[in-house]
Structures are given as C-alpha cells and as structure tokens.
Amino acid sequence: MATLKDVADRASVSMSTAYQSLIGAAEVDSQTQAAVKAAADSLNYELNITIRDVAAYAGVSVTTVSYVINNSPLIKPATRQRVRNAIRDLDYHPNTTARNLKANETRMIGYAWHVAEDPIRRNPLLDLFLFELAQCAEAHGYHILTFTQSNRSGTKPYETLINTNRVDGFILSDVTYEDPRIGYLIERKVPFATYGKANGKWDFPYVDVDGKRGIQLAVEHLIARGHERIGLISWPPGLRIGDIRTQGYLDAMKQNGITVPESWIAYSANTMEHAAEAAQRILTNRPKPTAIVCANDIMAFGAKRYVESLGLEIGTDVALTGYDDTPVAELIGLTSVRQPIAAIANRVIDLLMAEMNRQRPADHTIMLEPSLIIRESSANFRRG
Amino acid sequence: MATLKDVADRASVSMSTAYQSLIGAAEVDSQTQAAVKAAADSLNYELNITIRDVAAYAGVSVTTVSYVINNSPLIKPATRQRVRNAIRDLDYHPNTTARNLKANETRMIGYAWHVAEDPIRRNPLLDLFLFELAQCAEAHGYHILTFTQSNRSGTKPYETLINTNRVDGFILSDVTYEDPRIGYLIERKVPFATYGKANGKWDFPYVDVDGKRGIQLAVEHLIARGHERIGLISWPPGLRIGDIRTQGYLDAMKQNGITVPESWIAYSANTMEHAAEAAQRILTNRPKPTAIVCANDIMAFGAKRYVESLGLEIGTDVALTGYDDTPVAELIGLTSVRQPIAAIANRVIDLLMAEMNRQRPADHTIMLEPSLIIRESSANFRRG
DNA sequence: TTGAAAGCGCTAACAC
DNA sequence: GTGTTAGCGCTTTCAA
Numbered sequence: 001m002a003t004l005k006d007v008a009d010r011a012s013v014s015m016s017t018a019y020q021s022l023i024g025a026a027e028v029d030s031q032t033q034a035a036v037k038a039a040a041d042s043l044n045y046e047l048n049i050t051i052r053d054v055a056a057y058a059g060v061s062v063t064t065v066s067y068v069i070n071n072s073p074l075i076k077p078a079t080r081q082r083v084r085n086a087i088r089d090l091d092y093h094p095n096t097t098a099r100n101l102k103a104n105e106t107r108m109i110g111y112a113w114h115v116a117e118d119p120i121r122r123n124p125l126l127d128l129f130l131f132e133l134a135q136c137a138e139a140h141g142y143h144i145l146t147f148t149q150s151n152r153s154g155t156k157p158y159e160t161l162i163n164t165n166r167v168d169g170f171i172l173s174d175v176t177y178e179d180p181r182i183g184y185l186i187e188r189k190v191p192f193a194t195y196g197k198a199n200g201k202w203d204f205p206y207v208d209v210d211g212k213r214g215i216q217l218a219v220e221h222l223i224a225r226g227h228e229r230i231g232l233i234s235w236p237p238g239l240r241i242g243d244i245r246t247q248g249y250l251d252a253m254k255q256n257g258i259t260v261p262e263s264w265i266a267y268s269a270n271t272m273e274h275a276a277e278a279a280q281r282i283l284t285n286r287p288k289p290t291a292i293v294c295a296n297d298i299m300a301f302g303a304k305r306y307v308e309s310l311g312l313e314i315g316t317d318v319a320l321t322g323y324d325d326t327p328v329a330e331l332i333g334l335t336s337v338r339q340p341i342a343a344i345a346n347r348v349i350d351l352l353m354a355e356m357n358r359q360r361p362a363d364h365t366i367m368l369e370p371s372l373i374i375r376e377s378s379a380n381f382r383r384g
Numbered sequence: 385m386a387t388l389k390d391v392a393d394r395a396s397v398s399m400s401t402a403y404q405s406l407i408g409a410a411e412v413d414s415q416t417q418a419a420v421k422a423a424a425d426s427l428n429y430e431l432n433i434t435i436r437d438v439a440a441y442a443g444v445s446v447t448t449v450s451y452v453i454n455n456s457p458l459i460k461p462a463t464r465q466r467v468r469n470a471i472r473d474l475d476y477h478p479n480t481t482a483r484n485l486k487a488n489e490t491r492m493i494g495y496a497w498h499v500a501e502d503p504i505r506r507n508p509l510l511d512l513f514l515f516e517l518a519q520c521a522e523a524h525g526y527h528i529l530t531f532t533q534s535n536r537s538g539t540k541p542y543e544t545l546i547n548t549n550r551v552d553g554f555i556l557s558d559v560t561y562e563d564p565r566i567g568y569l570i571e572r573k574v575p576f577a578t579y580g581k582a583n584g585k586w587d588f589p590y591v592d593v594d595g596k597r598g599i600q601l602a603v604e605h606l607i608a609r610g611h612e613r614i615g616l617i618s619w620p621p622g623l624r625i626g627d628i629r630t631q632g633y634l635d636a637m638k639q640n641g642i643t644v645p646e647s648w649i650a651y652s653a654n655t656m657e658h659a660a661e662a663a664q665r666i667l668t669n670r671p672k673p674t675a676i677v678c679a680n681d682i683m684a685f686g687a688k689r690y691v692e693s694l695g696l697e698i699g700t701d702v703a704l705t706g707y708d709d710t711p712v713a714e715l716i717g718l719t720s721v722r723q724p725i726a727a728i729a730n731r732v733i734d735l736l737m738a739e740m741n742r743q744r745p746a747d748h749t750i751m752l753e754p755s756l757i758i759r760e761s762s763a764n765f766r767r768g
Numbered sequence: 769t770t771g772a773a774a775g776c777g778c779t780a781a782c783a784c
Numbered sequence: 785g786t787g788t789t790a791g792c793g794c795t796t797t798c799a800a
Contacts (some may be wrong), residue, residue, distance in 0.1 A: 050777055058582045061787045066779060097485045098777035101792050106481060108529075113511065122711055125516070127497065127507040143550065144530050145492075147789060148518045167529065224474035272715065275619035301715055327506055328712050331656065331685055445771045450795060460769060482793035485776050626789055 002043035004053040004090075015057045019090055022047045049092045058086035069094055105323035107142045109133075109352065110167040112149035112157065114174040124326040125341060129195075133171060142168075151194030155184040162190055169352050175206070177240050188239060190354035193348045197240075197365070205364035206352035207344050211241060214337035214370035215248030218293050221335070221372055223256050227291040227319060229264070231282035234295035236267040245295045245323065258293055259333070264289055268299055269357055270355040275302025276309075283307070283318070290318060291378070297322035297329045297336055304332065304377070320379040333376035340368050386427035388437040388474075395423035399441045399530075403474055408433045421548075433476045439647060442470035453478055483503035487666040491526045493517075493736065494551040496533035496541065508710040509725060513579075514618055516729030517555060524737055526552075539568040546574055549607050553736050555579070560592070561624050575739035577732045581749070589735035589748035591728050595625060598721035598754035599632030602705040605756055607640050607721070611675040611703060613648070617659055618679040620651040629679045629707065630710035652683055659686025667702070668693070674702060675762070681713045681720055686714065688761070703762040717760035724752055 008018035013036060020028045021036035028036075040047075045200045051069075055062045060083060068077050068083040073086055075083075086092070100106050107383050111133060113123050134144045145167055158181060161167050169191035172181055177199050184286040185192045186202060222230050235242030246265070253260045263285050266278035275294070279302065294300035300322030307318045315318050315333075322329050327336035347366050354361055392402035397420060404412045405420035412420075424431075435453075439446045444467060451459050452467040470476070482571045484490050495517060497507050529551055533541050542565060545551050553575035561583050569576045570586060578590040606614050618634045619626030629699070637644045647669050650662035660676070663686065666673055666739055678684035683707030691702045698704050699717075706713050707720035717729075731750050738745055 051779095062778080063780080063788080064786060067786085070779085076785060077485050079785075093549075095485075096550055096778050097474075097488075097490060097779080098480060098792090099779080101479075101481045101776090101780050101794090102780090104481075104792070116721045123511040124508065124711060127510040130510070130530060131516075131532055134530050138532060146528050146530050147516060148515055148522060164480045165477075167479055305470050327508060328715060331682075331712060435795095436793080446794080447771055447773095447796080451770085454795080458769060463769080479793050482776090483795080485778090485792090486794050486796090488776070521772085 002040075002045040003056065004045075004047075004049065006043055007036065007040045008044050010043060012034045016089060019047075019049075024236065049090045051092075051094070054083065054086045054092050055088055057090055071135075104165075105168050106165060108145045108167045109137055109142050109349075110145050110147055110158070110161050110170045111173075112147045114149070114151070116303070125324070125339075128341045129173070129345055132342045133349065136346050140349065144171075155181050158184065158190075162188060169193075169356050171348055171352060184347060188258045191349035191352060193355060195344055195348050205355060205360065207347045207351065207366045207368060208372050209339045209368045211244040211342065211370075212230040212248035212251065214323060214339075214372075215245045215293060215295075216252040217370065217372040218323075218335070218337055219249055219252035221255070221374065222291045222293070222319055222378060223252075223258075224320065225291075225319065228258060229285070229287060229289040229291070230258070231264040231266070231279075231289040231290060231292040232295075233266050233268050233278045233282070235270065242295055249293055261285070263303070270296070270298055270301070272298060272302035272305060275299035275304040277294045279303035279306040283310070291320070292318065293321050295323055297324050297326045297334060300334055300336070300377075301328060304334070305346035315376045315379050321372075321378055325373050329373070329375070335375045335378040336373050337370045338373050339370050343368055386424075387431065387440065388429075388431075388438040391420065391424045392425055394427060395420045399437070400473060403431075407583075413652060433474045435478070435690075438470045438476050440476060441474060442467045443453065453499065473612065480598060488549075489552050490549060492529045492551040492574050493521055493526050493733075494529050494531055494542070494545050494554045496531050498533070508536075508712070508722075509708070511723045513557075513729055516726045517733065520733035521732050524733065528555075536610075539565050542568065542574075546572060547711070553577075553740050557733055575736060577735035577739060579728055579732050589739060589744065591731045591735065591750045591752060592722045593728065593754050595628040595751045596632035596753075598707060598723075599629045599677060599679075599756065600636040601756040602707075602719070602721060603633055603636035604640070605758065606675045606677070606703055606705065606762060607636075607642075609675075609703065609762060612642060613669070613671060613673040613675070614642070615648040615650065615663075615669075615673040615676040616679075617650050617652050617662045617666070617676060617683045619654065626679055633677055645669070654680070654682055656682060656686035656689060659683035660690040661754040663687035663690040666735065667694070675704070677705050679707055681708050681710045681718060684718055684720070684761075685716065688718070699763050701761045705756075705762055709757050713757070713759070717761045719762040720757050721754045722757050723754050727752055 004015055004018055008015045011018060013032060017028060017032060018036050021033040022040060045291055050064050051062050054065045060079060064075060064079060065083050066081050113126055119172060137144050147157055147161065158170065167193040170185065172192060172194040173196060175194045175196035175198050179198050182202055182204060185206060196207055219230060234246045237243055250260065264282060266281045268278035282292060292303050294303055300320050303322055304314050307314055312318055320334065322334045322336040326334040329336040337380045352363055386400055388402055392399045395402060397416060401412060401416060402420050405417040406424060420536055427577055435446050435449050439449045444463060448463060449467055450461060452464050470483055471761055485492055523527050531541055531545065542554065554569065556576060556578040557580060559578045559580035559582050563582050566586055566588060570588060580591045603614060616629045634644065648666060650665045652658040652662035663676060666676060676687050678687055684704050688698050688704055696702055703717065706718045706720040709720040713720040735748055
C-alpha cells in the first residue's frame with residue numbers, strides 16, 4: 001500500500017497539500033486537487049492516516065510518534081510539538097485494533113444481564129446501571145460489550161468471548177449462590193467482578209448492597225411513624241436475596257422489642273396476584289397489622305391492590321414499603337429501598353480494573369448501603 | 385516468542401504431549417509435565433495457541449490452516465481433516481483482533497440510548513430492545529458496544545468511536561427531527577441504521593413503527609366497545625412523535641364519523657401530574673367523555689389517578705388506553721399499544737448489515753405495525 | 769493443492 | 785533523544 005508521502009511525491013506537492021486535497025478542503029485549488037486525486041488513484045491509494053504518515057510529515061521516525069502518542073517523557077519538547085502539529089494537521093487517530101493486537105488486550109468489558117422468559121422478571125434498572133457502567137468504563141479507556149445470555153446458556157457465551165479475544169474481563173450481575181460462571185472464570189483466570197455475592201467459598205471481587213439494612217430502614221421508618229403491627233411479604237425461603245431481606249425484617253422487629261407472630265409473615269411468588277393473596281393473609285390478623293413491608297416493588301404493588309380493594313387507603317390506613325425503587329415505585333408513590341446504582345457501577349468497575357492489573361486490593365469485597373426513599377405510601381398514619 | 389513446537393522440541397516430547405502438559409491434563413504423568421513446564425519456563429513461553437502452532441501440529445503451512453478456518457474449498461479433504469483435528473486437539477481459536485487488523489474491521493456495532501436528566505424519561509424497554517439487538521447482531525457475527533451519550537454530547541462520542549476504529553457501524557434510536565448524528569454519519573460515510581424516522585430530507589435506512597396506526601387501533605377498539613365520546617391526552621404540538629399520534633386520533637375519529645370538539649383534546653407534559661390535570665380538563669365536558677386515549681403509558685397513569693380520585697372506576701366508568709406497553713401497563717392492567725420490539729431490532733440490524741456490505745436495498749425504509757394489548761382498563765363499558 | 773512471504777498499524781527492545 | 789527493526793496473529797498474493 002502506498003503512503004500519503006508517495007502520493008504527495010508523485011503529485012509534486014507537500015504532504016499537507018496532498019492531505020488537504022484528499023479530504024476535499026476548500027483551501028486547495030481544484031486543479032491541484034484533481035492532480036493529487038489522480039496521483040492517489042494511480043497508486044491505488046485510499047486516504048487512511050497511519051503513524052507512518054505522521055512520522056513522514058513531521059520528519060521523524062515512527063518510534064518518535066509512538067512515544068509522543070503515549071506521552072513518553074523521553075521526547076524533546078520541540079520534537080514533541082512538531083509531532084503534535086503533524087497529528088493535528090493530518091487529523092491522526094491511532095488505530096485501536098493494531099494497538100490491541102500488539103498489547104494483546106481489547107479494552108473491552110463484557111456484560112450480560114439475565115433475560116428471563118418470565119416477563120415480570122425484567123430488568124427495570126438496566127438503563128441506569130448500564131449507563132453508569134459504560135460511563136465508568138469509558139473513564140478508564142474501556143468500553144462495554146453487551147452480549148446475550150439465556151437462562152440455560154451457562155458459561156458458553158463467556159467461553160466464546162474469551163477464546164476469541166473479544167474482551168479483557170467481565171462484569172457479572174444476577175449472581176446466584178452457586179453461579180457456574182464464577183467457577184469458570186476463576187479457573188480460566190479471566191478478570192471479573194460481580195454485583196452480588198455468591199456462596200462465600202470462592203474468593204473474588206464483588207460489590208453488594210446490604211439487603212438486611214435495606215429492610216431495616218423500612219421497618220424503622222414505619223416504627224418511627226408509629227406503626228407496631230408490621231407484616232412482611234417476601235419470597236419463600238431458599239432464595240439468597242429473599243432470606244436476607246426476611247432476616248432484616250426479623251432483626252429490626254426484634255431490636256425494637258416487637259414480637260412477630262408467624263401470621264404477620266406471608267411468602268409469595270414474584271407476581272402481583274400472589275402478593276395480593278399474601279397481603280390478604282396478613283390483614284386477616286386481629287388486631288390488623290397497620291403496615292406491610294415488601295421484599296420488592298412488584299409485591300408491594302400487589303399488596304396495594306388488595307388493600308385498596310378493601311376500600312382502605314394506602315399511606316393512611318395501611319402503610320406500605322417496597323424494595324428496588326423501580327420506576328413504578330415513583331409512579332405510585334411507593335416508599336421503597338433504593339440501591340445506589342451509580343456507586344455500584346463505579347465500584348464494580350474499579351474492582352475489575354484492579355483485577356485486570358493483576359493487583360487485587362485487600363478490600364475487594366465491598367458492601368454498600370441502601371437508602372430509603374420515602375413517599376406517600378408510608379406518609380400519614382392515622383392511628384387506629 | 386517461542387512456539388509450542390520449540391517447547392516440545394526442547395522437552396523432547398510431541399507437541400500433543402507438550403500441550404497436554406501445559407494445560408495440566410491428568411493423562412500426562414507428572415514427571416513429563418514437570419519437564420515440559422521447565423522447558424516452557426526456560427524459553428519464557430506462555431501457552432497461547434496460534435495459527436502457527438496448529439500448522440506445525442498438523443504438518444502444514446499456516447496458509448493451509450487459514451484456508452481451513454475460512455472454509456476455503458481449495459483444501460483437500462484429507463488435509464482439511466488433519467487440520468481440523470489439530471484445531472480440536474489444541475483447542476485453537478483464531479484471534480479476533482489479528483483478523484480485524486488484517487481485514488480493517490471490528491465486527492462491532494455501536495449503540496447508545498438517551499439518558500435524560502429527567503428521570504421520567506427513562507428507557508423502560510431498553511432491556512428488551514438491547515437484548516434483541518445483541519442477539520441479532522451475534523447471529524451475524526457481530527457484537528454490540530454500548531456507549532454513553534448525554535443530551536448535549538452531540539456527535540462527539542460517535543466521532544471518537546469512528547476515529548479509533550472501535551466499531552464498523554451504528555444503530556441509533558431516539559432519533560429527532562434534525563438529528564445531527566444522521567448528517568454527521570452520512571458525511572463520514574459510516575454505515576448506520578436507525579429506529580425512528582427523521583425529517584425526510586436525508587436518505588438513510590430506518591425502521592419505524594406506524595404511530596398513527598397505533599392510536600387508531602386504540603380508538604377503534606374503544607368505538608367497538610361502544611364508546612363515542614373519546615378524549616385524547618397527547619404532547620403539545622411540535623414534537624414529531626406526538627403530532628403523529630394526535631393525527632392518528634383525529635383520523636380515526638373522523639373515519640368513524642365522530643366530530644371532535646376541541647375540548648376533548650388536552651395537551652400535557654410527560655408527567656403524571658400534568659396528565660391528571662389534562663384528564664380533568666377533558667372530563668369537565670358535558671356530556672362527559674367515556675374514554676381517554678393517551679399518547680403514552682405515563683400519561684395514562686396520570687389520567688387513571690384523576691379518574692379514580694373522582695371515585696370512578698377505570699374500565700367501567702371511564703376507559704383508558706396508553707402507548708408503549710411498558711411494564712407499568714401490565715402492572716396496572718392498562719390497555720396499551722405495543723411496538724414489536726423484537727421485529728424492530730431484527731430489521732434494523734438487517735438494514736445495518738446491508739449498509740456494511742455497501743448494498744442498500746430498495747426498501748431500506750421499513751414501517752412496522754404496532755398491536756393493541758387489551759387489558760382491564762378498557763374491558764367493560766357500562767353504558768351510561 | 770499447498771507454501772513462502774509480505775504486510776495490516778502499532779509498540780518497544782536495541783542501537784546509535 | 786531518536787531511529788531501525790522485529791514482531792503481535794492473521795490473510796492473501798504469488799509462486800511452485
């Protein structure tokens with residue numbers, strides 16, 4: 001392949017003129033432009049500025065240009081300036097692929113989220129999380145490659161991406177207790193960091209949010225508002241996240257000296273209908289509970305439906321809290337526990353960056369605090 | 385850098401044994417393993433199977449291996465099989481970066497969505513859309529690079545990605561009337577396809593959903609249910625998408641011989657509060673409208689709030705329809721217009737693939753049909 | 769039908 | 785401080 005210099009030489013113009021001509025700049029008269037274009041054609045040259053063009057333009061070697069690009073302190077200021085000017089004049093941008101080949105890296109981070117067949121198990125916070133993730137990654141010179149992963153695909157998509165050198169590392173979310181991806185990535189020695197903790201047997205960097213604390217915030221808020229008979233709707237025992245939230249409720253109640261009869265707790269599948277039934281079971285207690293804490297926003301929504309079907313008012317007759325602070329919580333004025341999405345993304349990227357530099361910090365398991373967003377659903381308690 | 389063959393020679397074992405030893409296979413006795421590892425160490429070799437290792441293992445040249453990888457018909461079946469075995473035995477995977485450098489492509493597609501400061505303008509369907517996008521791209525051997533783009537960033541992020549050879553093309557969504565990204569990409573001759581139409585002056589491939597038709601579906605459904613006095617809540621005129629939906633309503637009413645007084649139409653900003661006020665304005669008409677069509681789900685939610693505050697029942701006293709079929713619509717039983725997300729993603733990727741092969745089909749502007757998801761909010765009409 | 773070798777654009781050891 | 789040059793792993797022309 002010919003270079004820009006070859007074209008310039010053949011057309012008997014400066015490299016600058018050749019470049020200007022090829023980009024069709026108005027500064028160059030049309031006759032010269034035509035001559036240069038003819039020269040380029042005859043050499044079968046297509047405009048594509050490389051490090052060699054910059055070197056030729058600046059009258060230095062490619063090494064020098066490379067050093068300038070990479071901010072090496074070796075280069076004399078005058079030379080550096082000359083190269084910088086060349087880079088500017090030719091609008092040069094280093095080719096990432098070539099760099100990556102040389103460095104054997106991609107500066108790409110793989111991320112997949114779960115798409116369940118169950119439509120209710122969607123990912124309402126994906127837009128926020130992914131945006132933050134991408135932003136943090138970009139701040140470190142990386143980009144996010146989003147790929148697909150069905151429920152049954154296991155480690156396959158990860159394998160492929162690693163084997164074809166598509167990514168340097170991964171961010172995982174929706175981590176399960178015995179997540180096969182974690183074992184696999186550890187074995188393959190591929191850097192990764194997760195949002196969510198696993199079983200504790202593996203040692204790997206993760207960020208988690210204190211789910212116990214989240215529920216405690218909700219319970220304590222209700223107690224402060226004067227509630228004492230507080231029910232709980234949560235997932236049936238066995239699910240890590242559900243167990244943690246249930247425990248948070250039990251702990252908070254105990255700490256406040258409230259004895260919880262079994263009938264204040266109702267387990268529910270993750271649908272409005274089941275949650276509505278769960279609310280019904282709780283509210284048949286006498287005396288009737290005045291508040292219900294829910295393990296997520298969907299369940300809270302179901303509970304709300306049931307309460308309103310009784311002709312009672314949410315926030316006044318029965319207080320309600322959710323979890324996750326999904327858009328629906330804002331919409332229906334539901335007090336909900338918010339996870340610090342931006343902070344999670346930041347920290348998990350930080351952890352991954354450390355992994356990729358093969359320097360795992362001592363504190364590579366990070367626990368973040370949730371916060372309670374108070375809305376109308378728990379605002380005004382009319383003491384019965 | 386030494387090759388696997390060098391290591392095998394130094395340890396006086398076969399390449400197969402050398403490979404097995406280095407991956408720590410149980411089949412190789414520990415003494416041999418140690419010897420091979422020592423040889424690798426002394427050569428400063430790190431296991432990394434390249435096309436040259438495969439060639440050496442199969443006793444052919446790299447050219448032959450390359451041909452096999454790329455399914456060239458030139459290779460004799462026996463040779464092909466030998467190479468295939470070598471690839472299998474060494475678990476070889478071609479390095480994508482090297483291929484990309486050679487081919488001057490990345491097999492990456494850039495995609496960014498809008499993240500507005502306004503939290504209500506979130507992207508509740510991103511999880512679906514992005515998943516479908518990634519899936520279709522992967523079927524073509526491409527991956528999605530998600531990057532960030534604030535409201536004010538204009539074409540900058542696109543520029544950077546192009547200049548650094550990060551992507552081969554783009555998918556755009558949230559396209560505005562005079563979207564600067566479109567002009568820029570056309571000028572730079574970078575392949576792209578959009579979800580959403582622009583002003584019509586530019587010629588580029590896009591997929592759009594017939595918004596007029598969507599509203600018509602809603603109106604016709606309501607009329608079929610016996611409604612005649614049907615109001616509309618939409619964005620104030622001037623927004624492309626809003627204007628289309630408003631027009632859909634006007635057309636459908638006209639086609640059904642219903643004259644629409646101005647007071648049946650209320651414009652609203654995209655919040656529940658404004659939509660509630662809009663609903664109020666509509667419902668002060670006498671005789672009172674029995675149904676309200678909304679330009680999106682958020683507005684429908686606001687309208688629902690107002691209707692219920694009147695002690696009226698949605699679906700029985702006042703029918704309501706939304707648009708977008710966001711998760712909230714399902715949750716509250718809102719009849720809503722659904723865009724065919726999977727089909728959109730499929731078609732837009734198809735269009736982009738064609739662009740990247742520099743072969744734009746004649747039908748490169750595609751209009752897809754929405755569908756109406758009927759739920760309780762328009763289910764039972766009690767004729768006044 | 770297969771192989772030798774040039775080269776994609778870049779980095780960095782080594783030489784001067 | 786700067787230049788020469790050998791690769792990174794792959795594809796592909798040209799030759800045999």
